[in-house]
Each structure stands twice: as C-alpha cells, then as structure tokens.
Amino acid sequence: MRKCVVASGILIEGGRALMVYHERLGVWLYPGGHVEQGETPSEAVVREFREETGLVVEPVGTTLGISGDGVVEEPLPFAVLRETVRYPHETHIHYDLVFLVRRLGGSLNNGMWISEAELDGLKTYTNVRQVLRRAFSAVR
Numbered sequence: 001m002r003k004c005v006v007a008s009g010i011l012i013e014g015g016r017a018l019m020v021y022h023e024r025l026g027v028w029l030y031p032g033g034h035v036e037q038g039e040t041p042s043e044a045v046v047r048e049f050r051e052e053t054g055l056v057v058e059p060v061g062t063t064l065g066i067s068g069d070g071v072v073e074e075p076l077p078f079a080v081l082r083e084t085v086r087y088p089h090e091t092h093i094h095y096d097l098v099f100l101v102r103r104l105g106g107s108l109n110n111g112m113w114i115s116e117a118e119l120d121g122l123k124t125y126t127n128v129r130q131v132l133r134r135a136f137s138a139v140r
C-alpha cells in the first residue's frame with residue numbers, strides 16, 4: 001500500500017479553529033496535504049495554508065533548545081497520526097504531522113471558523129474532532 005507523508009495545521013484564534021471543506025472526501029478538515037518532493041513538513045503546512053485559505057502561517061510548538069553545527073530545531077508536531085485513507089479508486093496510508101500554527105499575515109479567502117461547541121455538529125472524522133478538542137484545550 002502506498003504511504004505518503006502529509007502535514008496539516010491547526011489555527012485557533014478567538015476560540016475558533018479554521019477549517020476547509022475537502023471536496024473529494026466530503027468533510028471539513030484543518031488545512032493540510034501531501035509533503036512534496038524537496039519540501040519539509042513544516043514548509044508543506046505553510047504552502048497548503050496559503051493555497052487553501054490565503055493565510056500565511058508558521059508552525060509553533062515545543063522545542064528542546066537544540067542548536068549549533070548548522071542545526072535549526074523545528075517545533076514538535078502537536079500530533080502524529082497514521083491514517084488509512086480510502087479514496088474511490090485507491091487506498092493509501094497517510095503519515096500525518098499535525099502542527100499548531102499561528103498567523104503571520106495574508107488575507108482569508110476560504111474556510112470556516114468553528115468553535116469547540118460546534119465540533120459535534122461538524123461533518124468530519126472522529127480523529128479530527130479528537131485532535132481539535134485537544135488543541136482547543138492546549139491553547140486555552
């Protein structure tokens with residue numbers, strides 16, 4: 001089975017998370033997508049956010065204070081998920097690095113803000129609801 005590394009980002013502002021509608025899957029997801037050749041996962045999150053929402057973001061997260069010898073430490077993902085994705089004509093595995101992100105700029109041209117209270121009524125996957133609940137708690 002094909003395995004791909006994907007990366008996604010959760011932007012929470014004013015108690016609401018930014019979601020985009022995934023046409024092919026028919027669900028609301030936080031922005032994200034495949035990590036392309038020559039791209040790091042955090043670069044993929046930044047690119048996907050810009051493409052899907054118009055916003056410029058950067059991943060944020062825990063760091064251990066590692067540096068030197070040309071090493072730049074990147075923020076830890078908020079969650080790492082292995083997902084079985086069933087598209088109509090193929091099934092593949094996504095190794096999904098989910099980052100918390102913060103907005104740097106850009107202007108929003110797509111997406112929907114949802115509160116924690118609206119999560120239950122949202123057409124999405126159980127794991128997405130779970131990750132978002134934990135993210136809402138983490139940024140509270």
Ligand SMILES: [Zn+2]
Nearest residue numbers: 004034092094
């Ligand atoms: Zn894939």
